Amino acid sequence: MIPEFAILGHPNEGKSSVLSTLSEDDSVRVSATPGETVACRTFPVTIDGKEIIKFTDTPGFQNPQRMLSELQKQTDVSDIRLEEFLQNNSALTEMHDDCELLRPLLRGAGIIYVADGSRPIRNVDIAEMEILRLTGKPRMAILNCKEDDDLYLDQWKTEFRRHFNSSRIFNAHSATYRERIRLLEALKSIEQDWQGPLDLVVASFKKDWQSRSNRTVDIICEMLSSCLSHYVQSSIAEEKATEHERQKLFKQYTADIRRLEQKYHQQIRKLFKHNIFSYNLPPHSILHDDLFDQQTWKFLGVKKKQIILAGGASGAAIAAGLDIAAGGASLGVFTSIGGILGALGALYGGKNIAAKTKALGLQTGKFHLQVGPNENPQFPYILLDRALIFYNHTINWAHGRRDYNTDLNTVEPKGYTRNWSVSSLKEYSKYFRSLQKEDRQLEKFEEGFKRGVLECLNTISSECSDHEKNNYN
């Protein structure tokens, strides 16, 4: 039989949120209005379509004291008694939810009881816990603190010890990957027979996470490749472009880069299964600043000294590129190209023909203005830092979280790349240069870069959330 875990609890305690976060499924309806869930919904955990375990979301208890009263009148609360209870009450409208939540237990499901640890315990809670104890099913309790109040935690823990095999704190709004793994690991303790399937699920979850991290690295590489080799051109009448022409083309270039960056960020978001809801970044996030904003270039990326040590900039680039100002005037991406280069290049879609034709000395009398590829040595690090920060927010945005406007007071790192060693930066600079030139040696440098980024992603995903830290302090 496939192990099943029913998520039970009082209405509005966050059962659906817990399940949404645990299963990384943002399609779960989560609402501030109690009683939204009126029917069970099963979340199978499958590997290649084969069901290994399953979680079932249930409606909240609506008549806990009445249920307890009826069940206590029975000498033995076995499955047969539960069945009798269902038979007697399923026709009653007011008992619909209570009957519905008992059904998975009749199928042999284990219990995950969810309670809001930030509120005091009430008689109804004790009644619910007592009902679950009487069922005799393997059970575990989860404290999902909806508010930042730990006044009642000890009360809950004490009560849990009396009624459950084990208990954990699991905040559905801030649980990280590590916490989800820990919760799955903890489920093993409630029933020995389920250890095998749970081991398999934990191993597969870890493997799947690693595979997603690898794919994130690939997406970051694709983003860097697209952004660093991107350029725009336009015809100009005279050899020297006017300020308006330069600004117009630069605007087009920056818009293209923003669009590209956004596209790859969205790919990362989807990779981590944030499909339905588009969450807001924390209000204080630096990602709210534009990619070409002064703030972004001031706080993200590597330090000047690091770039120089890494050999990623020529003297001219240092002079032109490092003192970045908003508006892009000094980004060093303008290149004025005269003659036939742009015209024939655009016509035949390749650079070589243009270069060749120019070498043959043909002139059409036309001039072209080109913006990009951006050779500023800081540019890839800015993109990289923004992608890593975005990754950090994405993986730490729990799927059960719906309060988009609330800041969880998470501390946003001020970039990652400036903590990297000079020797690493040296290697990465070679990779960036080969991307800019669409060099054939790209593959040689790419492997090292990928390793470095993957290491960084693994560090980010293994970092504790603030809640997690508090729990273990």
Next chain:
Amino acid sequence: MKNIWHFEDILDFYYFVQLDTEKGEEQHLHQRDRSYFLQAQNKGYTAKPSPQHCLRIWLKNRRAKELNNAAPFLPGDAIREAHAIFRLILLIGGILVGCGLGFSYFVYTGKTPLNVFQFLTIFIIPQLLIIIILVVRAAISPTQSRRLSSLGNLLHSLYNRLFFTLKKKTIQKLSTEKRANITKILTKEQGSLSFWPLFLASQLFALGFNIGITAVTLLKIITTDLAFGWQSTLQLGPENLFSIVKFIALPWSWLLSADFSYPSLLQIEGSRIILKDSIQHLLTQDLTSWWPFLLLCLLFYGLLPRLVLLFFGVFMEQRSFTIHLQQNKYKAVYKRMVTPFFSTQASPQKTKTVAQPFVPVQMQKDPAPVGSGQKPVLVLIPDDIYTNCSLPAIEELLRPHNYQPVERQRIFKSYDDDLEVLASLSEMSRHDLNGIVVLLEAWMAPIKEHIRFLHSITESIPENIAMSVLFLGRPSSNTIFTPPDGNDIQIWQPQVSNLNDKVIFLEPLFPKKHDQQTPS
């Protein structure tokens, strides 16, 4: 399944990868690609297929799916078709150019023999030079030599135009997304692997050109009376020319007889044209002795090298047609296939789980017809907070609401106890009781058990007795008497309103404006 990639396979592969990239549904793609792999395994393919083999399996499935979706054509097939037409055009074009050039060269009026040097200069030397440049370039810089030249780009551009002209009507049937992808493949992706196909196309043109010239040369030799001679302003003696001719004939002289391979010294001497002497004294035998040599030159320096290059091109094209797994987007396909698909998500929600519509309700401002004095009431207090609610404390709390608590009673201790409370209430008469006040904690989610209890109270007491529900907020560390959150009351309001009991009035124990007066 043979692991050989053709041009159309690669293009279809690029096309499908591009389509997937645009959609970006990683989970869906993983599930789909993994199912291709598992299906192949079930059909008995090797347990651990090579990456290239996996990608072939993937392509086969993607093509089948595309055709099942009534796709008008597969891009690879259409591009291959256009390629075949393009190559045919170039081959025929080469033949026509060769024939045209041959016919215009072999105009012999009988006045002057055709100059052998001119023949070599026009038909042989340029071709040889081109081949030498090609080989030297490839030897010096193999990578650079495989990039499209200006001519290559021109050919590529012409080919693209041909494709869009041929497939105009069919392409118009495609979605905008697919049209964009085909254009991208033709302009970008195909460009990167177009070298060898275009190399082959140019060899076909050259081959056609040599076939044309050779055919015209043969035709003219058979059907007309051609005379070949040589002349030079330089004092190039027949001996020197003989040495050169002998050297040129090296590729075939070992195979054929010397008489046929090249003209003899005497024949060379006999075919020398000296303008002042006219050609009357020259022997026809000597003048016609050149044609086998010239024909063999065309074969060995024109036709054969092109054939060799053609076969070399076919071989290299085949070698170049592979999917480079170093490219992330292609490697991703392979990874998706070999990585088990792990899913924790539920199937789409079938049951409607919408409960009550959330309608903000105005709070009852004038709860009870209380008159001017304090109204004596029975206060029902949940067991959870009963010990905190002594009579004096309740008295002080209810005074602002014009209530005078005369008695308090414990509720929600247990289901059976609540039944007893209801029974006792039903025994009360108008004289015993003027009103009932129920204290509730607004932050606790309303459950049917409690709502039903409130309803039962109204059923148990006489109709003219008013009942109010007064809400408390979440307890603080100092007191349980805190103002309730407006949102919490709004959650309760529709639940209670649903009971349709007009005697129930809802009000917060402490309106927000009296926060400061909260007793400690």
